[in-house]
Amino acid sequence: METTASTLSRKAQIDQTATALFRTRGFAATSMRELATALGIEAGSIYSHIRSKEEILHRICFRMADQFFAGFANATQDDTQPAAVRLRRAIESHVRVLTLDVAASAVFLHEWRHLSEAARNEFLTLRERYEVNFRRLIQQGIEAGELHAPDAAFAALTLLASLNWLPNWFKPDGKLTPDDIAHRLADQLLLGLAHS
């Protein structure tokens, strides 16, 4: 009952601090001692809140996955819209999730390989399903004559790759808002660089 909106639980603090460390130094190169020091406590104390180092990574990765899925579902649920419009909205949603927490996004994108094999397989299945969602949207757009691409799978991979580079350079306090960026990315990917 002491907890206010601005006070993170100790567990949430651990997650947040670990996210920043995992992002800059990598999961394997980050020690629990470093994490403890950053939190201002002793290494052993962390284990009253979590079971293992991997558990933190697991939570970060799967929380982000949930957000991407929820955002996509919400952005594309309106079937009355053309596929190209729904694709635009899906792109905007993806960018919004990425920019809301760039550190967690970077961990989600790069550190999943350090999950245990079982968790890693589950993670990759989710990622594959998410890619299929984009692929299907592009495929629908092709069939409706709104989009053109020799291969929807290829197009989906390229599109997501462009979006996922964002955590590498996005600064929350920059001139461009997440929505500005989303629009530019969508324009560039949909319209191309060549003058028409």
Add this chain to the structure above:
Amino acid sequence: METTASTLSRKAQIDQTATALFRTRGFAATSMRELATALGIEAGSIYSHIRSKEEILHRICFRMADQFFAGFANATQDDTQPAAVRLRRAIESHVRVLTLDVAASAVFLHEWRHLSEAARNEFLTLRERYEVNFRRLIQQGIEAGELHAPDAAFAALTLLASLNWLPNWFKPDGKLTPDDIAHRLADQLLLGLAHS
């Protein structure tokens, strides 16, 4: 003199085996014992050929950087060509370097953060310079009316992000040759997904 074209020097063997391990398990999570086992020797023996674990990573990263720069210079040296054509050739060169050794490319793209601070700074300076090369090419294309984009820097980042995702899915024995892929990528990035 025993060395034939198909026989790698021990040092080259170490680099190659380490590249594969660094790629799948990450630099920090790969131990010198694992590397030794993969080579069929004892851990201590590696140090007759190299000075440190980081030296291997250093060589992989900077060798790839050299290849990207050499390829770009070669692809864009003909000033009589339009900027859009030179950009296409630069894309093809980049894809060629990536596909020639996807494992080394993946290490180059993801593991540079484990270089020592001095080497890391040098590496990032090179990467920045490479990106500027693409940015300038795009800028020239915009000024010549061959390309259109609200921001050349933004366009360059997005373009390279799409290309650099390649090592994550490219299979050397797949149906598409590197040149096929380069053409498709160039088409998609230059022409866009939207029907014109």
Add this chain to the structure above:
DNA sequence: CCTACCGATCGGTAGG
């Protein structure tokens, strides 16, 4: 949340 500690493993070296 701390103190004190566990066994395991790390990168690297000396001497042959």
Add this chain to the structure above:
DNA sequence: CCTACCGATCGGTAGG
């Protein structure tokens, strides 16, 4: 290239 080893550090635990 191996054997034998170094000091340091790792993730994690017991007991308070």
